[in-house]
Amino acid sequence: MSEEINKQIKDYYIDPVIFTHKFVKSCDVCICSGECCYYGVYTDLKEHDKIMEMKDRIIKSMDDSQTTDTSKWFEAPEKDEDFESGIAVGTELHNGKCVFLDRQGFCTLQKIAYEDGEFKWKYKPLYCILFPIVIYQDTITVDDEHLERMHYCNKSENQTSTIYDACKDELKYLLGEDGFKELELYREEYLSQNGLKERKFAEK
Ligand code: SF4
Ligand code: SF4
Structure with a gap:
Protein backbone atom coordinates (compact mmCIF):
# COMPACT_ATOMS: atom_id res chain seq x y z
CA MET A 1 0.00 0.00 0.00
CA SER A 33 -8.95 -17.70 -19.63
CA GLY A 34 -10.00 -16.24 -16.28
CA GLU A 35 -6.50 -16.81 -14.90
CA CYS A 36 -7.23 -14.78 -11.75
CA CYS A 37 -9.62 -17.62 -10.77
CA TYR A 38 -6.95 -20.33 -10.91
CA TYR A 39 -6.13 -19.79 -7.25
CA GLY A 40 -9.65 -19.71 -5.74
CA VAL A 41 -10.89 -16.92 -3.51
CA TYR A 42 -11.75 -16.21 0.11
CA THR A 43 -15.47 -15.64 0.56
CA ASP A 44 -17.22 -14.24 3.61
CA LEU A 45 -19.07 -16.88 5.64
CA LYS A 46 -22.39 -15.26 4.59
CA GLU A 47 -21.40 -15.50 0.91
CA HIS A 48 -20.44 -19.14 1.44
CA ASP A 49 -23.84 -19.84 3.00
CA LYS A 50 -25.65 -18.11 0.11
CA ILE A 51 -23.70 -20.19 -2.43
CA MET A 52 -24.49 -23.43 -0.60
CA GLU A 53 -28.21 -22.54 -0.55
CA MET A 54 -27.95 -22.32 -4.37
CA LYS A 55 -26.00 -25.55 -4.79
CA ASP A 56 -28.55 -27.43 -6.89
CA ARG A 57 -28.91 -24.49 -9.28
CA ILE A 58 -25.12 -24.10 -9.54
CA ILE A 59 -24.62 -27.81 -10.30
CA LYS A 60 -27.07 -27.55 -13.22
CA SER A 61 -24.77 -25.03 -14.94
CA MET A 62 -21.44 -26.75 -14.25
CA ASP A 63 -19.49 -28.59 -16.95
CA ASP A 64 -17.50 -31.80 -16.65
CA SER A 65 -14.28 -29.94 -15.78
CA GLN A 66 -15.96 -29.05 -12.45
CA THR A 67 -16.90 -31.13 -9.44
CA THR A 68 -20.51 -31.48 -8.36
CA ASP A 69 -19.41 -32.93 -5.02
CA THR A 70 -20.30 -29.99 -2.77
CA SER A 71 -18.08 -31.31 0.05
CA LYS A 72 -15.15 -30.38 -2.22
CA TRP A 73 -16.21 -26.78 -2.87
CA PHE A 74 -14.86 -25.00 0.20
CA GLU A 75 -11.96 -25.11 2.67
CA ALA A 76 -12.50 -24.97 6.42
CA PRO A 77 -13.65 -21.54 7.74
CA GLU A 78 -11.03 -19.32 9.39
CA LYS A 79 -11.03 -16.05 11.32
CA ASP A 80 -10.27 -12.96 9.21
CA GLU A 81 -11.14 -9.40 10.17
CA ASP A 82 -11.06 -8.21 6.53
CA PHE A 83 -14.40 -10.00 6.12
CA GLU A 84 -17.74 -8.59 7.27
CA SER A 85 -18.66 -11.57 9.43
CA GLY A 86 -15.07 -11.96 10.71
CA ILE A 87 -14.88 -15.41 9.10
CA ALA A 88 -13.43 -16.26 5.69
CA VAL A 89 -14.05 -19.47 3.74
CA GLY A 90 -11.75 -20.22 0.81
CA THR A 91 -12.99 -21.92 -2.35
CA GLU A 92 -11.20 -25.14 -3.24
CA LEU A 93 -9.37 -25.84 -6.49
CA HIS A 94 -10.38 -28.58 -8.91
CA ASN A 95 -8.52 -29.32 -12.14
CA GLY A 96 -6.16 -26.43 -11.35
CA LYS A 97 -8.85 -23.76 -11.02
CA CYS A 98 -11.49 -22.51 -8.61
CA VAL A 99 -14.28 -25.08 -8.33
CA PHE A 100 -16.68 -22.48 -9.76
CA LEU A 101 -14.65 -21.70 -12.90
CA ASP A 102 -15.84 -23.53 -16.00
CA ARG A 103 -13.58 -24.74 -18.81
CA GLN A 104 -14.24 -21.62 -20.88
CA GLY A 105 -12.98 -19.33 -18.11
CA PHE A 106 -16.42 -18.20 -16.89
CA CYS A 107 -17.49 -18.12 -13.25
CA THR A 108 -20.54 -20.34 -12.80
CA LEU A 109 -21.87 -18.03 -10.07
CA GLN A 110 -21.96 -15.15 -12.54
CA LYS A 111 -23.17 -17.38 -15.38
CA ILE A 112 -26.27 -18.53 -13.47
CA ALA A 113 -27.14 -14.93 -12.63
CA TYR A 114 -27.09 -14.11 -16.37
CA GLU A 115 -29.02 -17.25 -17.24
CA ASP A 116 -31.72 -16.43 -14.68
CA GLY A 117 -31.98 -12.73 -15.62
CA GLU A 118 -30.60 -11.57 -12.26
CA PHE A 119 -28.06 -8.84 -11.51
CA LYS A 120 -24.73 -10.21 -12.79
CA TRP A 121 -22.95 -10.07 -9.42
CA LYS A 122 -25.85 -11.33 -7.31
CA TYR A 123 -24.09 -14.55 -6.25
CA LYS A 124 -20.46 -13.59 -6.84
CA PRO A 125 -18.17 -13.13 -3.83
CA LEU A 126 -17.12 -9.51 -3.20
CA TYR A 127 -13.40 -10.17 -3.63
CA CYS A 128 -14.03 -11.77 -7.02
CA ILE A 129 -16.03 -8.74 -8.14
CA LEU A 130 -13.32 -6.34 -6.98
CA PHE A 131 -10.08 -7.93 -8.24
CA PRO A 132 -7.53 -6.38 -9.01
CA ILE A 133 -8.86 -4.14 -6.26
CA VAL A 134 -8.82 -5.52 -2.74
CA ILE A 135 -9.88 -4.35 0.70
CA TYR A 136 -6.95 -4.70 3.05
S1 SF4 B 1 -8.45 -9.67 -13.80
FE1 SF4 B 1 -9.57 -9.75 -15.71
S2 SF4 B 1 -8.01 -9.77 -17.32
FE2 SF4 B 1 -7.00 -10.32 -15.38
S3 SF4 B 1 -7.01 -12.56 -15.34
FE3 SF4 B 1 -8.85 -11.85 -14.23
S4 SF4 B 1 -10.50 -11.80 -15.78
FE4 SF4 B 1 -8.52 -11.91 -16.84
S1 SF4 C 1 -15.99 -17.79 -7.35
FE1 SF4 C 1 -16.06 -17.35 -9.51
S2 SF4 C 1 -15.04 -15.36 -9.80
FE2 SF4 C 1 -14.50 -16.16 -7.77
S3 SF4 C 1 -12.54 -17.21 -8.03
FE3 SF4 C 1 -14.18 -18.73 -8.24
S4 SF4 C 1 -14.64 -18.82 -10.44
FE4 SF4 C 1 -13.47 -16.95 -10.04
Whole structure:
Protein backbone atom coordinates (compact mmCIF):
# COMPACT_ATOMS: atom_id res chain seq x y z
CA MET A 1 0.00 0.00 0.00
CA SER A 2 1.18 3.57 -0.58
CA GLU A 3 2.01 5.86 2.33
CA GLU A 4 -0.47 8.61 1.38
CA ILE A 5 -3.63 7.09 2.78
CA ASN A 6 -5.71 9.71 4.57
CA LYS A 7 -8.93 9.95 2.62
CA GLN A 8 -11.92 8.01 3.91
CA ILE A 9 -15.16 7.37 2.00
CA LYS A 10 -17.91 5.54 3.86
CA ASP A 11 -16.28 2.59 5.66
CA TYR A 12 -13.07 2.62 3.65
CA TYR A 13 -9.76 4.44 3.42
CA ILE A 14 -8.63 5.09 -0.14
CA ASP A 15 -5.16 4.18 -1.36
CA PRO A 16 -4.52 6.64 -4.25
CA VAL A 17 -2.48 3.99 -6.03
CA ILE A 18 -5.78 2.82 -7.59
CA PHE A 19 -5.80 6.07 -9.64
CA THR A 20 -2.42 5.49 -11.26
CA HIS A 21 -1.79 1.74 -11.26
CA LYS A 22 -1.85 0.51 -14.85
CA PHE A 23 -4.22 -2.20 -16.02
CA VAL A 24 -5.91 -3.55 -19.16
CA LYS A 25 -8.87 -1.57 -20.53
CA SER A 26 -11.22 -4.41 -19.65
CA CYS A 27 -11.16 -8.08 -18.76
CA ASP A 28 -11.45 -10.53 -21.63
CA VAL A 29 -11.56 -14.18 -20.59
CA CYS A 30 -11.19 -15.23 -24.23
CA ILE A 31 -7.62 -13.94 -23.90
CA CYS A 32 -6.79 -14.56 -20.21
CA SER A 33 -8.95 -17.70 -19.63
CA GLY A 34 -10.00 -16.24 -16.28
CA GLU A 35 -6.50 -16.81 -14.90
CA CYS A 36 -7.23 -14.78 -11.75
CA CYS A 37 -9.62 -17.62 -10.77
CA TYR A 38 -6.95 -20.33 -10.91
CA TYR A 39 -6.13 -19.79 -7.25
CA GLY A 40 -9.65 -19.71 -5.74
CA VAL A 41 -10.89 -16.92 -3.51
CA TYR A 42 -11.75 -16.21 0.11
CA THR A 43 -15.47 -15.64 0.56
CA ASP A 44 -17.22 -14.24 3.61
CA LEU A 45 -19.07 -16.88 5.64
CA LYS A 46 -22.39 -15.26 4.59
CA GLU A 47 -21.40 -15.50 0.91
CA HIS A 48 -20.44 -19.14 1.44
CA ASP A 49 -23.84 -19.84 3.00
CA LYS A 50 -25.65 -18.11 0.11
CA ILE A 51 -23.70 -20.19 -2.43
CA MET A 52 -24.49 -23.43 -0.60
CA GLU A 53 -28.21 -22.54 -0.55
CA MET A 54 -27.95 -22.32 -4.37
CA LYS A 55 -26.00 -25.55 -4.79
CA ASP A 56 -28.55 -27.43 -6.89
CA ARG A 57 -28.91 -24.49 -9.28
CA ILE A 58 -25.12 -24.10 -9.54
CA ILE A 59 -24.62 -27.81 -10.30
CA LYS A 60 -27.07 -27.55 -13.22
CA SER A 61 -24.77 -25.03 -14.94
CA MET A 62 -21.44 -26.75 -14.25
CA ASP A 63 -19.49 -28.59 -16.95
CA ASP A 64 -17.50 -31.80 -16.65
CA SER A 65 -14.28 -29.94 -15.78
CA GLN A 66 -15.96 -29.05 -12.45
CA THR A 67 -16.90 -31.13 -9.44
CA THR A 68 -20.51 -31.48 -8.36
CA ASP A 69 -19.41 -32.93 -5.02
CA THR A 70 -20.30 -29.99 -2.77
CA SER A 71 -18.08 -31.31 0.05
CA LYS A 72 -15.15 -30.38 -2.22
CA TRP A 73 -16.21 -26.78 -2.87
CA PHE A 74 -14.86 -25.00 0.20
CA GLU A 75 -11.96 -25.11 2.67
CA ALA A 76 -12.50 -24.97 6.42
CA PRO A 77 -13.65 -21.54 7.74
CA GLU A 78 -11.03 -19.32 9.39
CA LYS A 79 -11.03 -16.05 11.32
CA ASP A 80 -10.27 -12.96 9.21
CA GLU A 81 -11.14 -9.40 10.17
CA ASP A 82 -11.06 -8.21 6.53
CA PHE A 83 -14.40 -10.00 6.12
CA GLU A 84 -17.74 -8.59 7.27
CA SER A 85 -18.66 -11.57 9.43
CA GLY A 86 -15.07 -11.96 10.71
CA ILE A 87 -14.88 -15.41 9.10
CA ALA A 88 -13.43 -16.26 5.69
CA VAL A 89 -14.05 -19.47 3.74
CA GLY A 90 -11.75 -20.22 0.81
CA THR A 91 -12.99 -21.92 -2.35
CA GLU A 92 -11.20 -25.14 -3.24
CA LEU A 93 -9.37 -25.84 -6.49
CA HIS A 94 -10.38 -28.58 -8.91
CA ASN A 95 -8.52 -29.32 -12.14
CA GLY A 96 -6.16 -26.43 -11.35
CA LYS A 97 -8.85 -23.76 -11.02
CA CYS A 98 -11.49 -22.51 -8.61
CA VAL A 99 -14.28 -25.08 -8.33
CA PHE A 100 -16.68 -22.48 -9.76
CA LEU A 101 -14.65 -21.70 -12.90
CA ASP A 102 -15.84 -23.53 -16.00
CA ARG A 103 -13.58 -24.74 -18.81
CA GLN A 104 -14.24 -21.62 -20.88
CA GLY A 105 -12.98 -19.33 -18.11
CA PHE A 106 -16.42 -18.20 -16.89
CA CYS A 107 -17.49 -18.12 -13.25
CA THR A 108 -20.54 -20.34 -12.80
CA LEU A 109 -21.87 -18.03 -10.07
CA GLN A 110 -21.96 -15.15 -12.54
CA LYS A 111 -23.17 -17.38 -15.38
CA ILE A 112 -26.27 -18.53 -13.47
CA ALA A 113 -27.14 -14.93 -12.63
CA TYR A 114 -27.09 -14.11 -16.37
CA GLU A 115 -29.02 -17.25 -17.24
CA ASP A 116 -31.72 -16.43 -14.68
CA GLY A 117 -31.98 -12.73 -15.62
CA GLU A 118 -30.60 -11.57 -12.26
CA PHE A 119 -28.06 -8.84 -11.51
CA LYS A 120 -24.73 -10.21 -12.79
CA TRP A 121 -22.95 -10.07 -9.42
CA LYS A 122 -25.85 -11.33 -7.31
CA TYR A 123 -24.09 -14.55 -6.25
CA LYS A 124 -20.46 -13.59 -6.84
CA PRO A 125 -18.17 -13.13 -3.83
CA LEU A 126 -17.12 -9.51 -3.20
CA TYR A 127 -13.40 -10.17 -3.63
CA CYS A 128 -14.03 -11.77 -7.02
CA ILE A 129 -16.03 -8.74 -8.14
CA LEU A 130 -13.32 -6.34 -6.98
CA PHE A 131 -10.08 -7.93 -8.24
CA PRO A 132 -7.53 -6.38 -9.01
CA ILE A 133 -8.86 -4.14 -6.26
CA VAL A 134 -8.82 -5.52 -2.74
CA ILE A 135 -9.88 -4.35 0.70
CA TYR A 136 -6.95 -4.70 3.05
CA GLN A 137 -7.09 -3.34 6.60
CA ASP A 138 -10.21 -1.28 5.71
CA THR A 139 -8.37 0.26 2.75
CA ILE A 140 -9.33 0.06 -0.92
CA THR A 141 -6.04 -0.76 -2.61
CA VAL A 142 -4.47 -2.97 -5.30
CA ASP A 143 -3.97 -6.70 -4.89
CA ASP A 144 -0.36 -6.50 -6.16
CA GLU A 145 0.59 -9.93 -4.99
CA HIS A 146 -2.12 -11.69 -7.00
CA LEU A 147 -1.90 -9.35 -9.97
CA GLU A 148 1.81 -10.07 -10.35
CA ARG A 149 0.96 -13.70 -11.15
CA MET A 150 -1.20 -12.76 -14.17
CA HIS A 151 0.19 -13.27 -17.66
CA TYR A 152 -2.26 -11.01 -19.54
CA CYS A 153 -3.49 -8.16 -17.39
CA ASN A 154 -0.14 -7.68 -15.66
CA LYS A 155 1.86 -7.31 -18.85
CA SER A 156 2.84 -3.71 -19.50
CA GLU A 157 2.17 -4.02 -23.24
CA ASN A 158 -1.50 -4.79 -22.47
CA GLN A 159 -1.92 -2.16 -19.75
CA THR A 160 -3.39 0.76 -21.69
CA SER A 161 -5.66 1.95 -18.89
CA THR A 162 -5.67 2.30 -15.10
CA ILE A 163 -7.32 0.21 -12.43
CA TYR A 164 -9.57 3.17 -11.62
CA ASP A 165 -10.79 3.53 -15.21
CA ALA A 166 -11.18 -0.20 -15.80
CA CYS A 167 -13.01 -0.81 -12.52
CA LYS A 168 -15.50 2.07 -12.26
CA ASP A 169 -18.50 -0.28 -12.04
CA GLU A 170 -16.80 -2.29 -9.31
CA LEU A 171 -16.00 0.87 -7.33
CA LYS A 172 -19.60 2.09 -7.73
CA TYR A 173 -20.81 -1.27 -6.51
CA LEU A 174 -18.65 -0.98 -3.41
CA LEU A 175 -19.13 2.71 -2.61
CA GLY A 176 -22.54 3.47 -4.13
CA GLU A 177 -23.11 6.31 -6.65
CA ASP A 178 -22.64 9.00 -3.97
CA GLY A 179 -19.44 7.42 -2.66
CA PHE A 180 -18.12 7.04 -6.21
CA LYS A 181 -18.74 10.75 -6.92
CA GLU A 182 -16.73 11.57 -3.82
CA LEU A 183 -13.99 9.25 -5.11
CA GLU A 184 -13.95 11.04 -8.47
CA LEU A 185 -13.49 14.40 -6.76
CA TYR A 186 -10.71 12.99 -4.60
CA ARG A 187 -9.01 11.57 -7.70
CA GLU A 188 -9.08 14.95 -9.48
CA GLU A 189 -7.68 16.63 -6.39
CA TYR A 190 -5.00 13.95 -5.96
CA LEU A 191 -3.84 14.06 -9.59
CA SER A 192 -3.76 17.84 -9.64
CA GLN A 193 -1.90 18.12 -6.30
CA ASN A 194 0.69 15.66 -7.51
CA GLY A 195 1.13 17.30 -10.90
CA LEU A 196 -0.22 14.22 -12.66
CA LYS A 197 -2.28 14.34 -15.80
CA GLU A 198 -4.96 11.82 -16.67
CA ARG A 199 -3.48 11.45 -20.17
CA LYS A 200 -0.26 10.08 -18.75
CA PHE A 201 -2.04 7.02 -17.40
CA ALA A 202 -4.22 6.34 -20.40
CA GLU A 203 -1.24 5.69 -22.68
CA LYS A 204 1.21 2.84 -22.83
S1 SF4 B 1 -8.45 -9.67 -13.80
FE1 SF4 B 1 -7.00 -10.32 -15.38
S2 SF4 B 1 -7.01 -12.56 -15.34
FE2 SF4 B 1 -8.85 -11.85 -14.23
S3 SF4 B 1 -10.50 -11.80 -15.78
FE3 SF4 B 1 -9.57 -9.75 -15.71
S4 SF4 B 1 -8.01 -9.77 -17.32
FE4 SF4 B 1 -8.52 -11.91 -16.84
S1 SF4 C 1 -15.99 -17.79 -7.35
FE1 SF4 C 1 -16.06 -17.35 -9.51
S2 SF4 C 1 -15.04 -15.36 -9.80
FE2 SF4 C 1 -14.50 -16.16 -7.77
S3 SF4 C 1 -12.54 -17.21 -8.03
FE3 SF4 C 1 -14.18 -18.73 -8.24
S4 SF4 C 1 -14.64 -18.82 -10.44
FE4 SF4 C 1 -13.47 -16.95 -10.04
